[in-house]
Amino acid sequence: MSLSLESPPSVLHAPRDIAGGPENKRPRSPMPLAWISLATIVALLFLWSLAASYGLVSPLFLPSPLAVYRALQGLAVTGFVDATLAQHAIASLVRIFGALAVAIALGVPVGLAIGTSRLGKGILDPIVEFLRPLPPLAYLPLVIIWLGIGEASKIAVIALAMLPPIILSTATGVRSASRDHVNAARAFGASRLQVLRHVILPSALPSILTGTRIALGAGWSTLVAAELVAATRGLGFMIQSAAQFLVTDVVIAGIIVIAAVAFVFEMTARLLERWLVPWSTRR
Amino acid sequence: MSTLSLDNVTLRYAADHGSSPPVLAAIDLTLEHGEFVVVIGRSGSGKTSLLSLAAGFVAPSSGRIAIDGKPVSGPGSDRAVVFQDDALYPWLTALDNVAFPMRLRGVPTAERLEKARQLLVRVGLPDAADRHVWELSGGMRQRVGIARALASDPTFLLMDEPLGALDALTRGRMQGFILDVWQTSGVGALLITHSIEEALLLATRVIVLAPNPGRIVSEIRTTFGRDHLAGAPLSEIRSSAAFRRLHDELTALIHAEDEGIAA
Structure with missing residues (x-):
């Protein structure tokens, strides 16, 4: 009797569980994830100001959040080492996107060659596998010997760091193209080039975009290193010079700016993904 | 014959x-x-x-x-082929999928879209033209697949x-x-x-x-x-x-x- 009383409610509950799934327009999750993350940030800021106001740590090592905020204001208006924050940031962004353009223009065709042809894989695979594990700082001096200390060497180093993820993700994307999709195009009379352009490339696009996201991360971390040498502008250069004069608030402000820009990159990349390859998450 | x-x-x-x-x-x-x-x-x-x-x-x-x-x-x-797993291209709309064989042959855009529209009407899906493949049911997908196969005459x-x-x-x-x-x-x-x-x-x-x-x-x-x-x-x-x-x-x-x- 108790069994028969217990089982009907669970049956009644079942449809509700389904309604609470991710497809539903009105999810009833207890607390949005963003709120938890926001609360964490606020708590960290609070602890930071507490540590600063009670003088637990010398301001030389950890200036208060207020001091960092003032430093940011100062950076934006008057600047640091002969350039405003915007000028530093633009110098860095030009390097990043210049390098990204080079890396995509080189990496996608190389990835396609590796993914589609045995010959291409044979020739290019060892080169990529040689480059991939090298830390950018290891080849930075060589690139400077070759290209000098101007913009070219900085962009080259960042592009070299971005290349492997783009190449490998393109090659992986090519392999993910469905055989039926390729065969369908062949049955409609597509040439090899048409199959590549109309089937393989779109199939690989989601993977290429993921690779681009990873490449942006790699490029961003290489940027700071590249700007250590003979730069007069750039976020990495700004932090480095501030550190030499022990202007800790500018160092922290610079770090926060870099983190914020990287965050915006990531969000933009995700939006782009949703807009360009909406099918990759469905189907 | x-x-x-x-x-x-x-x-x-x-x-x-x-x-x-x-x-x-x-x-x-x-x-x-x-x-x-x-x-x-x-x-x-x-x-x-x-x-x-x-x-x-x-x-x-x-x-x-x-x-x-x-x-x-x-x-x-x-020899047009219709696949069990429809093999429609998810990055194209239903209409563009049907027009795909004509695109390969270099048929001008307006002409091939017009013909693709007629084919969709013929397979009973006049309203599916701008829908994405993933928005279609299995039966509708096969109809689109057949329309696409017919598009190559x-x-x-x-x-x-x-x-x-x-x-x-x-x-x-x-x-x-x-x-x-x-x-x-x-x-x-x-x-x-x-x-x-x-x-x-x-x-x-x-x-x-x-x-x-x-x-x-x-x-x-x-x-x-x-x-x-x-x-x-x-x-x-x-x-x-x-x-x-x-x-x-x-x-x-x-x-x-x-x-x-x-x-």
Whole structure:
């Protein structure tokens, strides 16, 4: 009797569980994830100001959040080492996107060659596998010997760091193209080039975009290193010079700016993904 | 009148040279313009391989595949293929999927979109043009797939279990639809299935394949599809004595193969 009383409610509950799934327009999750993350940030800021106001740590090592905020204001208006924050940031962004353009223009065709042809894989695979594990700082001096200390060497180093993820993700994307999709195009009379352009490339696009996201991360971390040498502008250069004069608030402000820009990159990349390859998450 | 013919065709996959029996052995099959040939057999009898050979996706290990006497060297737009897993391009809308074969041929945009629209109307999906593939049901996807196949003006329509993934109700409706498309387009149709009922309903000729090695063991002529096109409802055909008798006969044929293997 108790069994028969217990089982009907669970049956009644079942449809509700389904309604609470991710497809539903009105999810009833207890607390949005963003709120938890926001609360964490606020708590960290609070602890930071507490540590600063009670003088637990010398301001030389950890200036208060207020001091960092003032430093940011100062950076934006008057600047640091002969350039405003915007000028530093633009110098860095030009390097990043210049390098990204080079890396995509080189990496996608190389990835396609590796993914589609045995010959291409044979020739290019060892080169990529040689480059991939090298830390950018290891080849930075060589690139400077070759290209000098101007913009070219900085962009080259960042592009070299971005290349492997783009190449490998393109090659992986090519392999993910469905055989039926390729065969369908062949049955409609597509040439090899048409199959590549109309089937393989779109199939690989989601993977290429993921690779681009990873490449942006790699490029961003290489940027700071590249700007250590003979730069007069750039976020990495700004932090480095501030550190030499022990202007800790500018160092922290610079770090926060870099983190914020990287965050915006990531969000933009995700939006782009949703807009360009909406099918990759469905189907 | 075109004819697609397979003469004494054998197919072996390179990996198992010599040791195991070929996937298909000594296949003789012709597909005439205006015919509807359905190939049926248990899994492993090489049904899909047979279609791949006809489409030109794989080359025979021996024997000859030809259209009107001219050897087939690869896939071509005269033999359109409809896949079990629809193989529509998710990055294109329904309309662009249908227009795709014409795009490959370099048909101007306006013209190919207009023709694709007409084809969507013809397969009963006039409102699906701008929908994404993932927004369509399984039955609708197969209709789009068939419209896309027709867009290349094929002489032969090769269908690999096109209704295999659909539920029973949709399947029943799609069988009538496929007959309709076949009649109005006048193509020579080759359809692979594992459903005896489907084979009998659609075919003008049923080819029975047996495995190890894949070979043709029987060939049955039927007229149920034409009866339906002449006005007989599918339900009536299914319950007719002639249909039941052939259904039993075919079941026995495929079942006999099972016993042959067990022995």
